[in-house]
Amino acid sequence: MPDVYAEGSLEEFIEINRIIPRIVYECILTTGAGDETNAAPMGVVIKKDMIVLRPFKTTKSYRLLMRAPYGVVNFTDDVEVFYATAFDTEGSFSELLTASVSVPTPSLANTYARLEFVVDSVADEHGDRATFNCRVLKALWKHGYIRPYTRAEHAIIESLIHATRIKCFLERGMAQEAVRLALLVKHYDALVSRIAPNTVYSSIMDKLRTLISGWGLSGLSPCSFEFQDD
Numbered sequence: 001m002p003d004v005y006a007e008g009s010l011e012e013f014i015e016i017n018r019i020i021p022r023i024v025y026e027c028i029l030t031t032g033a034g035d036e037t038n039a040a041p042m043g044v045v046i047k048k049d050m051i052v053l054r055p056f057k058t059t060k061s062y063r064l065l066m067r068a069p070y071g072v073v074n075f076t077d078d079v080e081v082f083y084a085t086a087f088d089t090e091g092s093f094s095e096l097l098t099a100s101v102s103v104p105t106p107s108l109a110n111t112y113a114r115l116e117f118v119v120d121s122v123a124d125e126h127g128d129r130a131t132f133n134c135r136v137l138k139a140l141w142k143h144g145y146i147r148p149y150t151r152a153e154h155a156i157i158e159s160l161i162h163a164t165r166i167k168c169f170l171e172r173g174m175a176q177e178a179v180r181l182a183l184l185v186k187h188y189d190a191l192v193s194r195i196a197p198n199t200v201y202s203s204i205m206d207k208l209r210t211l212i213s214g215w216g217l218s219g220l221s222p223c224s225f226e227f228q229d230d
């Protein structure tokens, strides 16, 4: 059955869905230029009349947005989708994509809301990130969505964010920072195996643990850091 969405402006989306300004919400950003398409987890701040994205300049999302100024902020709480779009190089995310209503960039299917946008301005900071101020052309959302809270989902999102930074720090030779974040991931790993054993959550943590173990962290720490089960 096709997804049924309400459609409206950003203002209506904010009001009906009780969006809180200044909070960084986590989304999956879809971008595209030419025949290249991308989907990646990204933080987004929703303001009264615009949304703000801050991709690192090293990301494909940044490159594609600079080439074609359209994109979609897709909201999901499916941690498998966060994992797949952050790290899963074997499985392709293209099967998750569907056509958008008002932009040439595809959206993710099965999300509970999305914001289709055009980039209004780019503030090129001197640092690692650029700031994209974007105008929402169409907001779409499903009505009456509820889902019980579990710490496991948040532990995975935290771990994924840290893992993307660990990779980056290691590539730049910043071993101390990488080890510090890996210890946090280790903490979340222990939490997930305690509160959600043998679930989709523990299986994602297993995959992430294997991934991080392959990055050679154990040789970096003076206190014989090992990334393994508690």
Ligand SMILES: Cc1cc2nc3c(=O)[nH]c(=O)nc-3n(C[C@H](O)[C@H](O)[C@H](O)COP(=O)(O)O)c2cc1C
Pocket (backbone or CB within 6 Å): 026, 038, 039, 040, 041, 042, 043, 044, 054, 055, 056, 057, 058, 059, 060, 061, 062, 082, 086, 157, 160, 161, 164
């Ligand atoms: C929940 C979550 C939020 C993230 N937020 C951002 C962000 O705001 N900006 C950013 O550049 N990377 C962010 N990342 C990291 C990117 O998703 C990651 O670097 C990804 O590999 C970039 O993909 P790309 O090169 O395909 O665009 C986030 C990762 C996760 C898991």
